[in-house]
Amino acid sequence: MPKLVDHTARRRELASAVWRVLARDGVAEVSIRAVAAESGWSSGALRHYFATRAELLAFACEEVIATVRRRIGKLEPQGSPREVAEALLRETMPLDERRHLECSIAFAFLALGLGDPELARVQRMHFTAMAELCRAVAPQGTDPRRLHALVDGLSVQVLAGHLTPAEAAAGLSDYLDDC
Template sequence: MYIPGVPRLIDHAAREVEVAQAAWRVLARGGVAALSVRNVAAEAGLATGSLRRAFPTQEALLVFSLELVARRVADRVAALELDAEAPVAQTAVLRELLPLDAERRLEMDVFLHLGSLAPRGGALRAVYDTAHAQLAAVTTGVVASLVDAGWARPGLDVPLEGRRLHALVDGLALQLVRQAESAPTGWATEVLGTHLDELHRRG
């Protein structure tokens, strides 16, 4: 059997991630207005032709970039949930969802920008909705585990409190991202802590 030469071994998976993170930086620096194929290619140190090899269209690039955000967040949450001792671990999980450092701020920035960019019914919107549902599952899961561990009132309306917690986290994240990067963030963790305290106290 004849096997032809396999020249120029490129780790496509790694390159896709590099390009997507370059897109993140462009997005965070200049907003959606600066998010062009050329800018991303320049940020990644590639020519537009090479970038097109990794992502045939711009939408594919955006979809992958958003999926990468969702995957990163999910991985971090999963890693934290392993050593779960409520309510300490649950608080840590929720704090992980807030953009309190540069890395998470970058991811949240991308999430919001691409969410704003996603046309209704498009492929990007589907990715956004999936990520949104994942977040809802996390917050509802936190409430449910608090109830299961006996840290909260058993008769507590878990779906409703999950949605409330989700809305609160979303609102805090939105406000954190939209404020100056150098501004303090303690108020957000304080608000989140108050909310969780009340969830506990009602147990």
């Protein structure tokens, strides 16, 4: 009897390998060969799922977006609209190791998307998802674009080492208090 393969699980396994390579070595070092070595697969087997580096990177970023959406969807934050907004937005910020990796991957697509239409598509997907979240949780009478810019700005500053996660979380909290 032929072996049944869960292709979705295999693709997610490869996305996890991309995340590990990216976290350890940086986006420039993500290649079919590096991800194959990280996952314990051959390059040929990996190419069965992703023909190019761009396809592999795009899928890895799409998985980050889907992972964050699933996590936010499972939350049931309690409290005022302001407290709910803060709880949901904190899930998108690099405030712990897991979210730092997710943000690193998502923001890597800013530069990568400039030269590759497939990666630009994923970068737009990331920003669209974030814009939708900000529209959904923005305090009454505030501009959700400003909230989006604030969360992205604080996140980039953490990724660049200019703010600690605690400082970024406090910056979001202060902004929401002022709304």
